[in-house]
Amino acid sequence: xxxxxxxxxxxxxxxxxxxxxxxxxxxxxxxxxxxxxxxxxxxxxxxxxxxxxxxxxxxxxxxxxxxxxxxxxxxxxxxxxxxxxxxxxxxxxxxxxxxxxxxxxxxxxxxxxxxxxxxxxxxxxxxxxxxxxxxxxxxxxxxxxxxxxxxxxxxxxxxxxxxxxxxxxxxxxxxxxxxxxxxxxxxxxxxxxxxxxxxxxxxxxxxxxxxxxxxxxxxxxxxxxxxxxxxxxxxxxxxxxxxxxxxxxxxxxxxxxxxxxxxxxxxxxxxxxxxxxxxxxxxxxxxxxxxxxxxxxxxxxxxxxxxxxxxxxxxxxxxxxxxxxxxxxxxxxxxxxxxxxxxxxxxxxxxxxxxxxxxxxxxxxxxxxxxxxxxxxxxxxxxxxxxxxxxxxxxxxxxxxxxxxxxxxxxxxxxxxxxxxxxxxxxxxxxxxxxxxxxxxxxxxxxxxxxxxxxxxxxxxxxxxxxxxxxxxxxxxxxxxxxxxx
Amino acid sequence: xxxxxxxxxxxxxxxxxxxxxxxxxxxxxxxxxxxxxxxxxxxxxxxxxxxxxxxxxxxxxxxxxxxxxxxxxxxxxxxxxxxxxxxxxxxxxxxxxxxxxxxxxxxxxxxxxxxxxxxxxxxxxxxxxxxxxxxxxxxxxxxxxxxxxxxxxxxxxxxxxxxxxxxxxxxxxxxxxxxxxxxxxxxxxxxxxxxxxxxxxxxxxxxxxxxxxxxxxxxxxxxx
Numbered sequence: 001x002x003x004x005x006x007x008x009x010x011x012x013x014x015x016x017x018x019x020x021x022x023x024x025x026x027x028x029x030x031x032x033x034x035x036x037x038x039x040x041x042x043x044x045x046x047x048x049x050x051x052x053x054x055x056x057x058x059x060x061x062x063x064x065x066x067x068x069x070x071x072x073x074x075x076x077x078x079x080x081x082x083x084x085x086x087x088x089x090x091x092x093x094x095x096x097x098x099x100x101x102x103x104x105x106x107x108x109x110x111x112x113x114x115x116x117x118x119x120x121x122x123x124x125x126x127x128x129x130x131x132x133x134x135x136x137x138x139x140x141x142x143x144x145x146x147x148x149x150x151x152x153x154x155x156x157x158x159x160x161x162x163x164x165x166x167x168x169x170x171x172x173x174x175x176x177x178x179x180x181x182x183x184x185x186x187x188x189x190x191x192x193x194x195x196x197x198x199x200x201x202x203x204x205x206x207x208x209x210x211x212x213x214x215x216x217x218x219x220x221x222x223x224x225x226x227x228x229x230x231x232x233x234x235x236x237x238x239x240x241x242x243x244x245x246x247x248x249x250x251x252x253x254x255x256x257x258x259x260x261x262x263x264x265x266x267x268x269x270x271x272x273x274x275x276x277x278x279x280x281x282x283x284x285x286x287x288x289x290x291x292x293x294x295x296x297x298x299x300x301x302x303x304x305x306x307x308x309x310x311x312x313x314x315x316x317x318x319x320x321x322x323x324x325x326x327x328x329x330x331x332x333x334x335x336x337x338x339x340x341x342x343x344x345x346x347x348x349x350x351x352x353x354x355x356x357x358x359x360x361x362x363x364x365x366x367x368x369x370x371x372x373x374x375x376x377x378x379x380x381x382x383x384x385x386x387x388x389x390x391x392x393x394x395x396x397x398x399x400x401x402x403x404x405x406x407x408x409x410x411x412x413x414x415x416x417x418x419x420x421x422x423x424x425x426x427x428x429x430x431x432x433x434x435x436x437x438x439x440x441x442x443x444x445x446x447x448x449x450x451x452x453x454x455x456x457x458x459x460x461x462x463x464x465x466x467x468x469x470x471x472x473x474x475x476x477x478x479x480x481x482x483x484x485x486x
Numbered sequence: 487x488x489x490x491x492x493x494x495x496x497x498x499x500x501x502x503x504x505x506x507x508x509x510x511x512x513x514x515x516x517x518x519x520x521x522x523x524x525x526x527x528x529x530x531x532x533x534x535x536x537x538x539x540x541x542x543x544x545x546x547x548x549x550x551x552x553x554x555x556x557x558x559x560x561x562x563x564x565x566x567x568x569x570x571x572x573x574x575x576x577x578x579x580x581x582x583x584x585x586x587x588x589x590x591x592x593x594x595x596x597x598x599x600x601x602x603x604x605x606x607x608x609x610x611x612x613x614x615x616x617x618x619x620x621x622x623x624x625x626x627x628x629x630x631x632x633x634x635x636x637x638x639x640x641x642x643x644x645x646x647x648x649x650x651x652x653x654x655x656x657x658x659x660x661x662x663x664x665x666x667x668x669x670x671x672x673x674x675x676x677x678x679x680x681x682x683x684x685x686x687x688x689x690x691x692x693x694x695x696x697x698x699x700x701x702x703x704x705x706x707x708x709x710x
Contacts, residue, residue: 002597002598003593003597003598005598006589006590006592006593006598007593009586010579010582010586010590010593013581013582013586014581017581017582017619018581391575391577392577392579392580394577395573395577395578395579396579396590396594397562398536398538398565398571398577399566399571399590399591399594399635400562400563400565400566400567400591400594400595401562401594402559402562402563402594403559405594478538479538480533480536480538480539482571482573482575482577
C-alpha cells in the first residue's frame with residue numbers, strides 16, 4: 001500500500017466513521033455552497049428574468065406624431081423597422097376619440113387598437129371574457145360596464161359625434177369639404193337674417209337655407225323662398241360677391257346683401273358632419289385597476305369607419321433591451337423620420353436598471369455574508385474537532401507524525417469536506433435557484449454547467465481557509481500528553 | 487553496549503526540581519523497570535527518554551547521539567526511528583481498525599504494509615480481530631494492538647508507560663509474556679510502572695524518589 005492510499009484511507013475513515021461531528025461541518029459547507037450556487041445561478045439568470053419581468057409591467061417606449069404631423073399605420077410600420085425584430089415584443093397602436101352612447105346619454109373615451117398586440121404591451125390587462133376578434137366587437141372597461149350596466153354579449157350602439165371646435169374657427173377656416181356652416185347678418189331695419197349651408201365634397205355650396213322672418217314678408221322675406229334667388233348660390237365656392245355671384249332679389253336689396261354677408265361669414269357648427277353610428281357586441285370586460293377601466297376598446301377598422309380617418313395618436317412598444325440600447329433605438333426613430341418621434345417610458349427603463357444594480361449589490365453582500373458564516377461555522381466545528389481529537393493528535397505525534405503530516409491530514413480532511421459540500425451545494429443550489437425562480441419570477445432557469453466546478457472549488461477553498469486556525473491548534477499539541485494518563 | 491545513557495540530568499520547573507541530577511545507563515537488549523510514587527519524576531524521565539521533552543541540564547545519549555539539545559523536529563524523527571511507545575490508556579485512533587492503527591505507525595515511519603501489520607497482530611494473537619474498531623475490542627486486546635504497533639517498525643527501544651495499569655491480571659500476564667518474547671529477541675525495554683509485579687518481571691528496577699534515583703534493584707530471579 002502506498003502512503004497516499006493510507007492517507008486517503010485515514011481521512012475518509014475519519015469522516016465516514018465519525019459521522020455526527022463531520023456531518024455538521026459538511027452541512028455548513030453544503031448549505032453555504034447551496035446558497036452560493038443558488039444565488040449565483042439566479043444572479044446570472046436575473047438580467048434575463050428581470051427583462052421578462054419588467055416587460056410584464058408594459059410598454060417601455062412610445063411612438064408619437066411629431067408636432068403638427070399625423071401618425072398612421074404606415075409611418076408606424078416604418079419606425080418599427082428600426083428595432084430588431086427579435087427584441088420587439090409588441091407594438092400596439094392607439095387612437096382615442098369620444099363616443100356617445102345616445103340610448104344611455106353617456107359619453108366615454110374609446111380607443112381603437114390592434115387586439116393582437118395589446119396583450120404583448122399590456123400584459124397586466126385582466127380580461128373577463130375575451131379580446132374582440134372581429135369588427136363590431138368591443139372590449140369595455142369595468143367602470144363603464146358598471147355605469148351603463150353592460151355584460152358580455154350585450155350590444156352597444158355607439159355614435160361618433162365629430163365635435164368640432166367651430167367657435168374657434170374663422171369663416172375661412174370653416175370652408176372645408178362637407179362642412180355644414182351657419183351664419184347671420186343684419187338685414188333691413190335692424191332685423192337679423194340667418195343662413196345655414198351645406199358644403200359638398202369640393203367645398204362648394206350644396207344647399208342653402210335662409211331664415212328671414214325678421215324681414216318684411218313681401219320684400220326681404222321672399223329671399224327664403226325664391227327658387228331663382230336660392231339657385232344662384234348652388235355650386236359656388238365661398239366667398240361670394242353680391243352683384244356678381246348673386247343678383248339681389250328685386251325690392252329686397254338690403255336683405256339679399258345681408259344673406260350674402262351671412263353666407264360669407266358663416267362658420268362651421270357642431271353636428272355638421274353626419275354622426276356615424278355602429279352597433280357593437282361586448283366580448284369582454286377589462287379590469288386593470290387603472291384609467292383603462294374607463295375606456296372602451298374597439299378595432300382600428302371600426303374606428304376608421306366611425307371617424308372616417310385612419311390616424312393614430314400613439315403606439316406603445318415593448319422592447320426587450322437595456323436602457324442604453326433603447327435610447328439608441330429611440331434616437332434612430334426620431335431622427336429618421338419627419339412625422340414620428342420615439343420616447344422612452346423612463347419610469348420603467350430607469351427602474352429596471354436601478355433594480356438590477358441593487359440586486360447585484362444585494363447578491364454580492366449576501367454572498368459575502370454567507371461565505372463568512374460558512375467559514376465561521378466550519379472553523380468552529382473544526383476547532384471542536386481538534387480539541388475532541390487532542391489525544392489522537394498527540395498520539396500521532398508520539399508515533400512520529402511531523403507537524404507537516406498533521407497539517408496535511410487536517411487540510412486533507414477539510415478539502416475532502418469541501419469537495420463533498422461543494423458537490424452537494426452545486427446540485428442543491430440549482431434546485432434552490434429553480435424553486436426561487438419558479439416562485440418569484442414564475443419561470444424556470446437554465447443550468448449553468450460551469451457553476452458546479454466553480455462551487456466545488458470555492459467550497460474547497462473556504463473549507464481549507466476555515467481549517468487554518470484549527471490546524472495551527474492541532475500542530476501546537478504536545479505529544480507528551482498521551483503519556484500522562486489523561 | 488550502551489543504548490541509553492542519562493548523564494546528570496535535571497529538569498527544573500520554576501522552583502520545582504522534577505529531576506535532580508539523575509544518571510542512568512541502559513544496555514542494548516536490557517529490560518529495565520522504573521518505579522516510584524507519583525511526583526517522583528517518572529513521567530518527566532519518560533518524556534525525556536521518549537524524545538518528547540528536554541532536560542534543563544545534563545546530557546542524554548541515545549544510541550550514541552546526544553538528544554538533549556536537538557530541535558523538536560529532529561526529536562520527532564529520532565522518536566519515530568528508534569522508539570516504540572506503549573501507553574497506559576492504550577491510545578488508539580478510534581475511527582481506524584486494529585490493523586489500520588498498526589499501519590498508522592508504519593505510515594509515519596516509512597511505508598504502510600498491510601501484510602506486515604497483520605503479521606504483527608498475529609504475533610499478539612489478534613489477527614482475526616484485525617478489522618475491528620477499538621470500540622469493539624476489550625482493553626486487553628487494545629493494549630495488545632498497541633504492543634503490535636510499538637514493535638512494527640522494529641525499534642531499538644520500547645518505552646512503556648504503565649502498560650498494564652488498566653488491565654486485569656490475565657491480560658497483564660499476556661502483555662508481560664509479549665515483553666519477555668521481545669526481550670529474548672534482543673529488544674531493549676524500559677517499563678515505567680508502580681506495580682511491583684510488573685517491575686519484578688524486568689532484569690533491573692530503578693526506584694525514583696523526589697527526582698532522584700533512590701535505589702537500584704537487580705532481579706535475582708530474572709528468567710527463572
